[in-house]
Amino acid sequence: MIEDDAYQGLNHLSTLILTGNPIQSLALGAFSGLSSLQKLVAVETNLASLEDFPIGHLKTLKELNVAHNLIHSFKFPEYFSNLPNLEHLDLSNNKIQNIYHEDLKVLRQMPLLNLSLDLSLNPLDFIPPGTFKEIKLNELTLRSNFNSTHVMKICIQGLAGLKINRLVLGEFKNERILKSFDTSVLEGLCNLTFEQFRIAYFSKFPRSDTGLFNCLVNVSAISLLSLNVDSLEALPKDYRWQHLELTNCNFKQFPTLKLNSLKKFVFIGNKGMSTFIEFELPNLQFLDLKRNHLSFKGCCSRTNFGTTKLKHLDLSFNDVITMNSNFLGLEQLEHLDFQHSNLKQANDFSVFLSLRNLRYLDISYTNTRVVFHGIFVGLVSLQTLKMAGNSFQNNLLPDIFTELTNLTILDLSKCQLERVSQMAFHSLPKLQVLNMSHNKLLSLDTLPYKPLHSLQILDCSFNRIMESKEQELQHLPRSLALLNLTQNDFACVCEHQSFLQWVKDQRQLLVGAEQMMCTQPLDMQDMPVLSFRNATCQMNKMIISVSVLTILLVSVAGALVYKFYFHLMLLAGCKKYGRGESTYDAFVIYSSQDEDWVRNELVKNLEEGVPPFQLCLHYRDFIPGVAIAANIIQEGFHKSRKVIVVVSQHFIQSRWCIFEYEIAQTWQFLSSRAGIIFIVLQKLEKSLLQQQVELYRLLNRNTYLEWEDSVLGRHIFWRRLRKALLDGKPWKPEGTADADSRQQEATTST
Numbered sequence: 001m002i003e004d005d006a007y008q009g010l011n012h013l014s015t016l017i018l019t020g021n022p023i024q025s026l027a028l029g030a031f032s033g034l035s036s037l038q039k040l041v042a043v044e045t046n047l048a049s050l051e052d053f054p055i056g057h058l059k060t061l062k063e064l065n066v067a068h069n070l071i072h073s074f075k076f077p078e079y080f081s082n083l084p085n086l087e088h089l090d091l092s093n094n095k096i097q098n099i100y101h102e103d104l105k106v107l108r109q110m111p112l113l114n115l116s117l118d119l120s121l122n123p124l125d126f127i128p129p130g131t132f133k134e135i136k137l138n139e140l141t142l143r144s145n146f147n148s149t150h151v152m153k154i155c156i157q158g159l160a161g162l163k164i165n166r167l168v169l170g171e172f173k174n175e176r177i178l179k180s181f182d183t184s185v186l187e188g189l190c191n192l193t194f195e196q197f198r199i200a201y202f203s204k205f206p207r208s209d210t211g212l213f214n215c216l217v218n219v220s221a222i223s224l225l226s227l228n229v230d231s232l233e234a235l236p237k238d239y240r241w242q243h244l245e246l247t248n249c250n251f252k253q254f255p256t257l258k259l260n261s262l263k264k265f266v267f268i269g270n271k272g273m274s275t276f277i278e279f280e281l282p283n284l285q286f287l288d289l290k291r292n293h294l295s296f297k298g299c300c301s302r303t304n305f306g307t308t309k310l311k312h313l314d315l316s317f318n319d320v321i322t323m324n325s326n327f328l329g330l331e332q333l334e335h336l337d338f339q340h341s342n343l344k345q346a347n348d349f350s351v352f353l354s355l356r357n358l359r360y361l362d363i364s365y366t367n368t369r370v371v372f373h374g375i376f377v378g379l380v381s382l383q384t385l386k387m388a389g390n391s392f393q394n395n396l397l398p399d400i401f402t403e404l405t406n407l408t409i410l411d412l413s414k415c416q417l418e419r420v421s422q423m424a425f426h427s428l429p430k431l432q433v434l435n436m437s438h439n440k441l442l443s444l445d446t447l448p449y450k451p452l453h454s455l456q457i458l459d460c461s462f463n464r465i466m467e468s469k470e471q472e473l474q475h476l477p478r479s480l481a482l483l484n485l486t487q488n489d490f491a492c493v494c495e496h497q498s499f500l501q502w503v504k505d506q507r508q509l510l511v512g513a514e515q516m517m518c519t520q521p522l523d524m525q526d527m528p529v530l531s532f533r534n535a536t537c538q539m540n541k542m543i544i545s546v547s548v549l550t551i552l553l554v555s556v557a558g559a560l561v562y563k564f565y566f567h568l569m570l571l572a573g574c575k576k577y578g579r580g581e582s583t584y585d586a587f588v589i590y591s592s593q594d595e596d597w598v599r600n601e602l603v604k605n606l607e608e609g610v611p612p613f614q615l616c617l618h619y620r621d622f623i624p625g626v627a628i629a630a631n632i633i634q635e636g637f638h639k640s641r642k643v644i645v646v647v648s649q650h651f652i653q654s655r656w657c658i659f660e661y662e663i664a665q666t667w668q669f670l671s672s673r674a675g676i677i678f679i680v681l682q683k684l685e686k687s688l689l690q691q692q693v694e695l696y697r698l699l700n701r702n703t704y705l706e707w708e709d710s711v712l713g714r715h716i717f718w719r720r721l722r723k724a725l726l727d728g729k730p731w732k733p734e735g736t737a738d739a740d741s742r743q744q745e746a747t748t749s750t
Helices: 078-082 101-108 149-157 183-191 210-216 494-505 534-577 592-607 628-637 655-670 693-701 711-726 735-749
Strands: 015-017 039-041 063-065 088-090 116-118 136-143 163-170 193-200 221-225 243-247 264-268 286-288 296-299 312-314 320-323 335-337 342-344 360-362 384-386 409-411 433-435 457-459 482-484 518-520 584-589 640-647 676-680
Touching: 078 101, 149 183, 183 210, 494 534, 584 592, 584 628, 584 655, 592 640, 592 711, 628 640, 628 655, 640 655, 676 711
Parallel strands: 015 039, 039 063, 063 088, 088 116, 116 136, 136 163, 163 193, 193 221, 221 243, 243 264, 264 286, 286 312, 296 320, 312 335, 320 342, 335 360, 360 384, 384 409, 409 433, 433 457, 457 482, 584 640, 640 676
Antiparallel strands: none
16 A cells, blocks of 8 residues: 555655555555656556556656556556656556557657557457557567467557557567467568567577568668578668667578668677678678677688778677788778687787777787787777786786877786786876786786876786885876775785885775785784784884894804804914924815826825925825814814915815815914915816905915926926925925936936
């Protein structure tokens, strides 16, 4: 029950929906007070007649829906003359069987009424001829109304004289009544005047009988939905159709139309074919071929579509489209959609070079891998670019938008991007919306977005962003109104304190700031980023500072002891052995790779020569069971008068040799008697020698011996080495000359 003045005071209400209420009583003033009501829905309210519906005062009403009720009579009540703004009346699924001339009396009195009338699912039996004569409607829908083609034919003939903009005939997918369809049913349409015609869901529709269109020669728009039509090959060229829509009609091959007047062709969801066939439509401006699983062996140019006037082209949700032309002859294109089709060779050349008027381009999910940086050359007027679901070389977004200076919307979501070039967006001053969501970005690097002076919306959700540095956040454009960072891998740690504080300060800028969750550390996992407390960091900083300082002091002390441990041992040894006799004449430092030369040349010539020299060699003189470093210091340096350093490529690359050499430097500094004799065993590259800076400097400042494997070279080498070793060695002068002569003999025999 709805009583008088139930809606009193709601004078601004525009929509009232009463669906499903089992109304038994409506007072005459039930809808009083609704002076602005434009839409009234009273579906399934047990309404039996329009006569008793108290809506005659609703002068602003535009839409009345009384479907699924118990209305038997189609007679328009007199109060309809008080509804001058009524545009849509839905009487579908009622009990109306007959429509008579007298029922439409009110409509004849309202010639300016622009009414759309839906009578679908009413069990119509009879409409007398002339019933709709001189009636003007915007649209009439008759779907699933007739129980036979005979009844349908009679009722269509009863529409004679009707002037209408759009007529819809057919059935619903789940409400199939007619078992067959006869083309003669539509003969009565010749007595109607209408601009647009739509027919849908008729079973056993005549597949190739184009005679059913005889009464549709002069209409401007034809729409066929879910009909089993094989082909339209026999359509005459003189049909005046400007708009043709063929949806889910199961064509076995692509229709080769030759309609000179056609401007808009929509061919959607016809999955009975696989290959596109070129056609000739010289005045075509709008072409929609989506969801047909078509393959294009060569696309796209004027020869494909037989027109140079095309402005809208939709090839989305098809199969393989091979690009072999840059749209020559299609320079007027403004809208181009390839989404979810498999583009081939689109990255081989500037495929869009001719499309200087294009405003909208969608290549989303086309398996395009962007390698060629000139892929978008020529698109100087482009405003919207969607390329989600593709990929880039090295997962890096390069500078490929150089000519897109008029771009306002850019979608780069799901492109597996890990990095963005600093110059990627430098030529996009008009960009307003940028979608970078569902990528693999690890940080919010805002520097690339700095040139986007018009940017209002930036979506970086569903990435792997952990944080952004404080100085980088300053590069966000001042025009930015919405920033989405939800579903990222934020690390809520003190290291990122400045970023976490920025999130709190920028709640108005951030979309869904409350849904930004921490992923680490474990104790903060799945906690809101906004719950992070800076005070914890201050306390932690003090504890960490004290701990770090303590550890640092201990570490430095330990490092000093470790670094100078062997030097301290050497110092202690110098004090212990400084006044005693040396056991060896020289301690030999060499690489194990040069051991053959040491054994066969150095040991043989010095220990078996005259005077003999005693050498300290690690393989022979080091004490077993003692650490190598201790043997080097105690047996090598402390008990030797001099040190022989055999420098070679192997020596420079040996860590033990360098260690022994560094200890030798300290030993030379601490022992006033000490001396280091350098023997360069082979020619060394300067770059290799410079790796050991101190050794390089010493060799440049001091005299060293070079081994030369020749008779004269050997003689000079052993003479100079013996002279260096004799320095400081107790020896009788008279034996020196004899020793030199014996050495000369030994060298000659060698």
